[in-house]
Amino acid sequence: MRILFLNSVFPGRFRSLAQAFGASQNNTVLFLAETGQKLAIPGVRRLRLAPPAPYESDDPAEKEIVTRLRRGARAGNALLSLRRNGFIPDIVCAAASMGGSFYVRDIFPKAFYVAQGDWFYNNGESHCFFTRGNPRPPADFAPLRVCNLWEYNALGECQLGVTSSLWQRAQYPPALQRDIKVVPSGINTRFFMPGEEKKDGDATGDGVADSWGCASNELVTFCGPMHDPARGFDQFRKCLPRLLELRPNCLVVLAWLDIAQTGRKPGNGADTPSECSETGKAMRRAVDILGIDQSFRARVHLLGARSLKEYRAMLQHSTAHVYLAAPHVFSTGLLEAMACGSLVVASDTPPVREVVQDGVNGFLCDFWDHENMAQKLADVLARASQLGHVRRNARQTVLRSYDADVQTRRFMDLISASMKDRAEG
Known part of the structure; x- marks a missing residue:
């Protein structure tokens, strides 16, 4: 044909x-x-x-x-x-x-x-x-x-x-x-899959945390374009001060460029966007207005463009992954995180509810209520070692339907x- x-x-x-x-x-x-x-x-x-x-x-x-x-x-x-x-x-x-x-x-x-x-x-x-x-x-x-x-x-x-x-x-x-x-x-579920240490549902973010010299076993990740309101970057950054206060050992990683979605080549791998790029400048301004105490800044890391394997490793090491989407379409980033066995905390919006069942294969939070988002994340982090069944259900959802x-x-x-x-x- x-x-x-x-x-x-x-x-x-x-x-x-x-x-x-x-x-x-x-x-x-x-x-x-x-x-x-x-x-x-x-x-x-x-x-x-x-x-x-x-x-x-x-x-x-x-x-x-x-x-x-x-x-x-x-x-x-x-x-x-x-x-x-x-x-x-x-x-x-x-x-x-x-x-x-x-x-x-x-x-x-x-x-x-x-x-x-x-x-x-x-x-x-x-x-x-x-x-x-x-x-x-x-x-x-x-x-x-x-x-x-x-x-x-x-x-x-x-x-x-x-x-x-x-x-x-x-x-x-x-x-x-x-x-x-x-x-x-x-999505390719043979590529996006849990790391060896997460197969029993007990993984934490210590591997990634150690790479920055930070003694933490709680890693919260967020991936998505900061310029698109529908992907909820503003809502996530507003929840950070309260989250960091509630979980003093929590480490946060924000990927300002989702390499898995754009298909762009990875850059030099710097942990902070280039000051010369418009995206880097915008992200720096966003961090400057996070409104968090200076002592918390060392616990918030910004990733430049990463390869697909590095993006996958971030999802595999994540203790909790935040995915927010307005009532439009959801990106495959949600599915990739679930396939890697992440504990997903996602927005309680119609396209997301089609995939995520609260407490079954992930957790839902109010898109607009950053206090609720911070509390939900804190609760998930506190119970992460007991939520292996949620991780497994998340992957099974993707294997079955996506x-x-x-x-x-x-x-x-x-x-x-x-x-x-x-x-x-």
């Missing part, structure tokens, strides 16, 4: 699926993307797509629609070039939201079109989360409604629409929702069954 992937980032969400299709010598697999990791996937040929020319406008909605139309036009021209050169795909797998797939159905009308739905914006909990439930001005929704146009187009034209979680599917209108299948994002190999096979079976139904219908 001939399979075409179309996404703004290579390989992004389609990595496992592209690997699976590329593994067969009977398949010809092309991947069209603007940016992404510098890696080679066996059996997959990457084609670069020029990003759309920037468009400036005082109207955010106008800027969104023109940018995405330009992206669609550039992608459309690339697809026309493929067609002229004789490449007619049997399957097209494309992201629904960014505009690149706008002309897929027109250019390859006979291809089986799989659209990956990202997010459908509405005026519900997600839209009003940061106003604490208070309405936002009507104009705030204009650029978001523009984003929905591409979801409508892709999911209305495709033969198979998928999204990654029940929470994401629930955001779509009923007319689209009933035809969308849920295929969770999977293993990349399992979900990729399920995705491929879903495509095969849908193609068969289409042929017979």
Whole structure:
């Protein structure tokens, strides 16, 4: 078969699926993307797509629609070039939201079109989360409604629409929702797994703590972009003074760049971001306003970019890992921590509750209540040696529902069954 992937980032969400299709010598697999990791996937040929020319406008909605139309036009021209050169795909797998797939159905009308739905914006909990439930001005929704146009187009034209979680599917209108299948994002559970010392559920953070010369067996970790309010960096830093007061032997590590999510190359491994980088300066300012006593500063460490193995080691040594997410989509960082057997303290928000059951495979805390967050963390640290069953349940949750190999096979079976139904219908 001939399979075409179309996404703004290579390989992004389609990595496992592209690997699976590329593994067969009977398949010809092309991947069209603007940016992404510098890696080679066996059996997959990457084609670069020029990003759309920037468009400036005082109207955010106008800027969104023109940018995405330009992206669609550039992608459309690339697809026309493929067609002229004789490449007619049997399957097209494309992201629904960014505009690149706008002309897929027109250019390859006979291809089986799989659209990956990202997010459908509405005026519900997600839209009003940061106003604490208070309405936002009507104009705030204009650029978001523009984003929905591409979801409508892709999911209305495709033969198979998928999204990654029940929470994401629930955001779509009923007319689209009933035809969308849920295929969770999977992770490599053979890579993300507990370290040797954590398999009995009694591990603490002493190995990492010792590397900084700090006599502590309580390590709290947090990973995520500090510039994204939806990932809760501000909420976590506000809980630190109280947490450090409650647990005098606690060590805190904040990873300001989640290397596992971005795919960027690791830097020089400094424990503090470069003062020359904007991210480093912003993180330094954030630490300066933590509001903690100077005597606590030695117990808060900032990590520069680390390799994937170092990121995994941090999760494996963590006594408690904090994961916060607004009611949007959750990243695979939550799954990676759980697969490593971390005691996860996560935000009590709908996308997280789909994965984490309080007291069963992790713990939930109020996204907004930093006092509650500090107390929950302190309680977990105090009982860490008794919570081996929670660690094991966390990993079992990921093995059961979020293993990349399992979900990729399920995705491929879903495509095969849908193609068969289409042929017979």
